[in-house]
Amino acid sequence: MRSLLIVGLVCAMAAPLAMARAIPNPNQKHAPGNESPQTPIAQAHYSTAVNYQLQCAGCHLGDGEGSAANDTPRMKGFVGNFLKVDGGRQFLVRVPGMSQSALSNAQLAELINWIMREDGMAGKSMPANYQPYTEQEVAAIRHEAMLNLPSTRAGLISQMRAQGIVIDDGISKP
Template structure:
């Protein structure tokens, strides 16, 4: 057994050095086009639609249709219903994809308002009349309160919606 271990150790020591480095090479030049440091998304000045594509569409898809297969509820025609129940407004800011987005508080407020716009947003008629737009200050107050039980919190809000007679059409297969 000892001989086997020594033979294995000798093989490892005799192997050529690995090509990957654990530490970056200070002499390495950046790839063409990457010479300047990247601008953080929050400072890039993208439109709200571009921010949606960069921060939300990966899960909720391009038009907010979601994907039950990936456990991602749809937003289109539904997400405004969260504003109809106690705790729903804060929930939309605290959802991890929103709270942890690479956007400023003002950009998150702008993005939520864009999604929830009753006339032009993907929430459509699900947004209640009298919707008060989010502000950067509100987002800043709520955003950093971690949502520790996303499924449980969401289920509680959905139960409140059902108690109010709101039809649940979130694409998750549970009418």
Template sequence: MRHLFVMGLALVLAAPAVYARAIPKPNQRHAPGNESPQTPIAQAGYSVGVNYQLQCAGCHLPDGTGSAANDTPRLTGFVGNFLKVPGGREFLVRVPGMSQSALNNAQLADLLNWLIREDGMAGKSTPAHYQPYSADEIAQLRHETMLNLPGTRAELIKAMRAQGIAIDDGMHY
């Protein structure tokens, strides 16, 4: 009985060492072209378009049309309307896809300004006179958590309706 216990204990203690030696193999090499660690996106210096494809398109789709089936609103031709209602400017930064993305503040500011430009996804939905976002503004806003996202968004949509703005965000109500 005692023998069994000691043997069992020895096996349990030896197991991690066996695995540690087996994976990865001691002389395993990186695949060709993969020798250096990946650069984090916040330091990679990609263009805004590439940052959008890497960080946003998975949900909002490459052309920004979104997906009602996945509760993801359309940005194309709509997102600029948020700048027409009080609180909308802050909302655009605080939505989790934005504030919690892996992009740094300057990259997020560039990305948002790219989205809301008339020749960007927002198209004609952006008001004629608006202030572009700065990295400082993003830094300040992104760390304040939005506690009630659906409620906040619903209020903003209500304020848009009151201004006679068509709610063309691709969602089903």
């Protein structure tokens, strides 16, 4: 009798688990507001500032300050320095967050140019001879995989130091 009671109790406890594995109803309707498929970011025509929030701010924060705790460098007032060293221009396109973003090549070029504005993230770090990125340039560079981000970045930081550029990215050691 006791074992029968235990078996019954086990069955009663297992029933909710079995019900949780039920096959979803294929005729179920979307929740209100979700009736149409989501528009891909590359086709959504968001502003550049919104694209920054969607693609970059998760790591670099909304103002570009970065996070030393998360090993994410500061862009604000520093990112323009990459354009002052060999390979830095390509690096900015090839950073995984950029190259693997859902943005089109034109949107990515627009976003980098937006970041590079002197009144934007780059600030005073932007070189005087800045040439805006183009859709064609981004398309040519974007798909070259960066196999070792930390090493590539360290090489660029070393070049900056050799030019006397103060490294104030929030994560590099002096």
